[in-house]
Amino acid sequence: MVLKKRLDFGFNGFQVPTIPRAPRSARRRGPQKKLVEDGQICAFELLASIAGKLLQESESSSASSHASPGNSQPAFGKDVKQEIQDEHKPPKDECLDHGCSEESVSLELTSKSIDQKCTPKEFLHAESDTALEHASIITNSGSSDKVACQTKSVIRSSKPTLHNYSGKLGRGSPGIGESSYGNLGIPKDSEGLETGGCNRANTCSSKDPMELHAEYPATVNGDNNDKLSLYRDLIPNASFSRHRNDTELGIRDDDENFSRCNKLSTKVKVFRPPSRIGDRRLRKLLTSKYWKVAPKLSECDNLRYDGGVKPTYHKRKIFYNRERSQRDTLCKRRKMVERSSVVTSDGGFSGESVSYSPEKGMNGDKSVPAANGVSSSVIGPQASLHSKESHVKFRIKSFRVPELFIEVPETETVGSLKRTVMEAVNAILNGGLSVGVLVQGKKVRDDNRTLLQTGISCKDNLDSLGFTLEPSPVQAPPSLCPVDLPPLSCEASVPLPRSPSTPLLDSGISDAISDPPPLTNSGSLAESNHESVSSLIDPLTNKAMPECQAIVALPDVNMEPLAAVPVNQKSKRSELVQRRTRRPFSVSEVEALVQAVEELGTGRWRDVKLCAFENADHRTYVDLKDKWKTLVHTAQISPQQRRGEPVPQELLDRVLAAHSYWCQHQAKQHGKHQVCVPRITDTSSTDRHGAERYSAIV
DNA sequence: CTTAGGG
DNA sequence: CCCTAAG
DSSP: OOOOOOOOOSOSOOOOOSSOOOSSOOOTTGGGSOOOOOOOOSOHHHHHHHHHHHHHHHHHHHSTTOOOOOTTHHHHHHHHHHHHHHHHSSOHHHHHHHTHHHHHHOOOOOOSBSOSSSOHHHHHHHHHHTHHHHHHOOBOOOOHHHHHHHHHHHHHHHHHHHHHHHHHHSOOOHHHHHHHHHHHTOOTHHHHHHHHHTHHHHHHHHHHHHHHHHHSTTOSOTTTTSOGGGOTTOHHHHHHHHHHHHHHHHHHHOSSOHHHHHHHHHHHHHHOTTHHHHHHHHHHTSSSTTOOHHHHHHHHHHHHHHOOOOOOOOSHHHHHHHHHHHHHHHHOBSBTTBOOBOOOOSSSEEBOOEEEOOOSSOOSOSOOSSSSOOOTTTOOHHHHHHTTSBOOOEEEOOBOOOOEEEOOOTTSOHHHHHHHHHHHHHHHHHHOEEEEEEETTEEEOOTTSOHHHHTOOTTTGGGGEEEEEEEOSSOOOSSEEESSSTHHHHHHSOOSOHHHHHHHHHHHHHHHHHSSSSOOTTTGGGTTTTHHHHHHHHHHHHSOOTTOOOBOOOOHHHHHHHHHSSOOTTSOOOOSSOOOOOOOOOHHHHHHHHHHHHHHOTTOHHHHHHHHOTTOTTOOHHHHHHHHHHHHHHHHSOGGGOOSSOOOHHHHHHHHHHHHHHHHHTGGGSOTTOOOOOOOOSOTTTHHHHHHHHHHOO
């Protein structure tokens, strides 16, 4: 129920990633979402204070139904504040760089209460007994009843967290942590818990997991619901998950590898039933709660395991869906991206998939099937500790390498191409990447803000949570052009051979990557700089969360008010979904398109797609339609005005012929069989082949 | 989901 | 290419 409102804290000022984003002018895609930006608000204090208030309010409001305010709210507020400060102290940068952040990131926000149904007592009981289980169970509904309990638990967990944090950082001001606890009135036992659970032990343990993750980016969660995963500690699990993950990764990693995708298509399909719409939706609403990575994953997993499920899609619709889905999978970005996630940033890379473990609404049943419990691996005993607190668990399966535009002479050798690509990749990786966090598609900049404040809570936002890798501002690899922009440049020198271009590029990249450096697309990017990134996520869950920021689980909502402050929702929503990579039509494609249109006419793009581009997953019928549109336009302008790879005049003539013909005929009406002979009327000059064809056809 | 158009 | 309004 909780609606997210905008969490805009800061201002617009977030810096756009170095990579120049596509022109498209900031699409207004974003309108729907409000940006979350952070500004750097110096006045934490202010925030804190406000936060406190907000929290309270939100809580009450968030309670969807009613407000059961009061309670310990105040405490929360304080807590938050303190936390903020804590976080603050340590420069975020450091954290990221060193990887501290990673740990911290993986907060387990177990949310608030197990569920409303549960009585506090039960809850506690459960906690002790089934701590493990609890982890999985997260409920948003902040039931007022439980508040007390929750709070308590929260506190405990938090404490450890704090300790860790401070410990690591060394800066944490002890005082703060304590005070917070004090406020909360944490029981002593908490200490025991904390110690045991989170701190050191956790840290250590966490590392392992991290490593694992690094290797197997995909990680974990597969189980989702079942939650075997609860026992995260169990190694077996880990391995298990990895397995899956790997597979997944393969699939989803590249947008570019269509071929691969195709092969996998069956699986893929399964994965994303939603089809295009889904796609779009995703993009649009990364945020929307609908978008749950976890579920998808789970789905996938299930399917796979089941093995049996082979989707046979006969209907064309499905067909498309499949296509879409593939695309989605691939892109993500984009995304996902998507993302997912979602998620994409201008800057560029989107964390491929993020899984969140938090389950909302589950009432204690972990068994719940599809639910969301993606992050199986996540929880563990520790969870028990934290149970009440809200920890946000998420796992980043992999990061995609940012899109690169590479321009090289055709005469370039493959080897040099590889090198170039490699350099580009290395430059990016080594140049310093920073991790960006996207919430609802909006980049969240304020590093000091707590997750909660940012709106990342177990409750809702996880759906829309995304991570991105952004190039650090400094470097700009020479050869590469980041993302879209410069395609224009290509004009001058013939860039990539058209047909092969794409493939070439792809292959090149992969090679390059695999080649020299350890880097691998498969999410393993982690190494070098990224490790931190990758580690970020998953591991934490596993062990103790090193830095759990104990935040009271408040509904995201709470934060919103804060957000309200400065920014206009209009700001550039920049990130969100990444635009698809530009893939200029090759002459052969144009030819195929022309051919198809000549036969089918305009207005039947889906059929055109099917007939001529069935295997080109990256060409949607909309793309074809658009291409036709541009072809017509191109044909009508002087050659000098044309840009890009020149299209043979002959084809253009056919385009005009077909265009005029079908326009007159309004061909679309019925399907295929239109017999009329085509006399291409106008386009006098154009006739030539066109006419012939028409007659021939049908 | 498809089309058709505008951006 | 993206986004949307309309079927």
